[in-house]
Amino acid sequence: MTAASASSVPGPVAPGAAPAPDKVTDIVARQYSAWVYPQPVQDMQAAIADGYFEFAAPHLFGPLLWPEGRSLAGLRVLIAGCGSNQAAYNALSMPEAQVTAIDISMNSLQHSQFLKEKHGLHNLTLRHMGLLQVPRLGQQLDYIVCTGVLHHLPSPDAGLQALRAVLAPDGMMNLMLYGQSLRLGVYLMQEVFRRLGCGQTPEDVALVRATLACLPDDHVLRRYLAVADDLRYDAGIVDTFLHPQDRAYTVPQVLAFARENGLGFWGWTDAKDYDARAVLGLQHPALARIQALPPEERWATLELLAQTRGTHRFLLCHPRRLALRPRFDTPGWLAYVPVRHPFLKILQPGSIQQDRPAQLKRDWHEFSLNRNGTALLDAVDGRRSVRHVLRQAQKALPDLGLEHARVFFQLMHDWGHVLYETPGKTPG
Ligand SMILES: C[S@@+](CC[C@H](N)C(=O)[O-])C[C@H]1O[C@@H](n2cnc3c(N)ncnc32)[C@H](O)[C@@H]1O
Incomplete structure (x- = not known):
């Protein structure tokens, strides 16, 4: 779909500061006005009912962002x-929050305005504004979403610094940057289309599609094509193969990006995607060596070995907030309240009496739980603390000990299958 359908919806968009006058930003703005991205949703309520969600959305995954607890009432949200x-999506799913959304693409904003009117989103303010100008909003923000944007800026660091300048002390940032390992083939093909003199015309898009249709079977791009879900529509083709400005990051580059811009790396949005035990399986011959490395090295090694990351989704905050992350090597963990990830599915319940393992699945990760894990997870109800979960589980398995519980809850944390509320607890 081109921008034509979106731009046909007129509406008042509050003027912000004009987008920065640099040339790259102008070119990027023109692209996203001509090729509105992603595919515009026409009815957000219906889309949500049909399963549309966003990673780390606070109304679904609150403890992931604020384990210490946080009301969404009055939450100041910026979608950059x-x-x-x-x-x-954010304004509709958090009616009690105040959402400001900015973009340099007028047509994206006009589609957002269309959805705002359709769903009566009085808590949403739309502004035509470049990301570097966010300090001019004169606002502190509690939750900043910036996914798929910073890697299109001439200086992603300047962009992150602008966001940091408006992040409230307890605020959280939900970011996505392109991942290098799975996009290697994308950059080969971008170079092909540059050499062919492609711009972003419908003919160029058709040429990309035709070229992809007869790509060699063993081309390095194949792996990316197998998982990319935005190539069905033309704006996705332009965004992927005909973009004039994008760069991708390795794990060490993501971590350096946070550190060098004065932010703390809270964690990956979905921890299992970066855990070697989940990705490679427990029998992998290199697993013991990988697990012996410091976490940053584990993630970097896994990225090279598994080549699964076309995007990196992660959460950043001011460094002093890092002390609030749940941890399992100090006594505080017994007071945490474990909450199952909303998308964790039980494929087959386990039976302690029959010693039958439980089979579970979340997203691509399927795993089984032994008797201990089954008894513990059965007792997780989103209200009991770990201490009470353990007591409950011990009714079925009297030998279940503290260390069993610690190892289990740490693993569920490392895989992101269980989230933790730490009310009144300073995890450190
Ligand atoms: C790939 S789309 C991602 C859209 C959205 N964040 C999402 O994840 O669905 C990138 C968006 O960022 C906007 N954008 C790019 N550079 C920008 C800048 N410097 N300031 C504000 N918005 C920008 C584009 O216009 C486009 O709408």
Whole structure:
């Protein structure tokens, strides 16, 4: 879909500071006005009912962002580079929050305005504004979403610093940058289309599609094509293969990006994607050596070995907030309240009497739980503390000990299958 359908929806968009006058930003703005991204959702309520969600959305995954607890009432949200759908999604799913969304693409904003009117989103303010200008909002923000945007800036560091300047002391940032390992083939093909003199015309898009259709079977791009879900629509083809400005990051580059811009790395949005035990399986011959490395080295090694990351989704905050992350090597963990990840599915319940393991699945990760894990997870109800979960589980398995519970809850944390509320606890 081109921008034509989105731009046909007129509406008042509050003027912000004009987008920065640099040339790259102008070119990027023109692209996203001509090729609105992502595919515009026409009815956000219906889309949500149909399963549309965003990673780390506070109303679904609150403890992931604020384990110490946080009301969404009055939450000040900034969607930086909102594209077509993100503004409405956040405003609709958090009616008690105040959402400001900015973009340099007028047509993306106009589609957002269309959704705002359709769903009566009085808590949403839309602004035509470049990301570097966010300090001019004169606002502190509690939750900043910036996914798929910073890697299109001439200086992603300047962009992150602008966001940091408006992040409230207890605020959280939900970011996505391109991942290098799975996009290697994308950059080969971008170079091909540059050499062929492609711009972003419908003919160029058709040429990309035709070229992809007869790509050699063993081309390095194949792996990316197998998982990319935005190539069905033309704006996705332009965004992927005909973009004039994008760069991708390795794990060490993501970590350096946070550190060098004065932010703390809270964690990956979905921890299992970076855990070698989940990705490679427990029998992998290199697993013991990988697990012996410091976490940053484990993630970097896994990225090279598994080549699964086309994007990196992660959470950043001011460094002093890092002390609030749940941890399992100090006594505080017994007071945490474990909450199952909302998308964790039990494929087959386990039976302690029959010693039958439980089979579970979340997203791509399927795993089984032994008797101990089954008894513990059965007792997780989102209200009991770990201490009470353990007592409950011990009714079925009297030999279940503290260390069993610690190892289990640490693993569920490392895989992101269980989230933790730490009310009144300073995890450190
Ligand atoms: C790939 S889309 C991602 C949209 C949305 N964040 C999402 O994840 O669905 C990138 C968006 O960022 C916007 N953008 C790019 N550079 C920007 C800048 N310097 N300031 C504000 N928005 C920008 C584009 O116009 C486009 O709408």
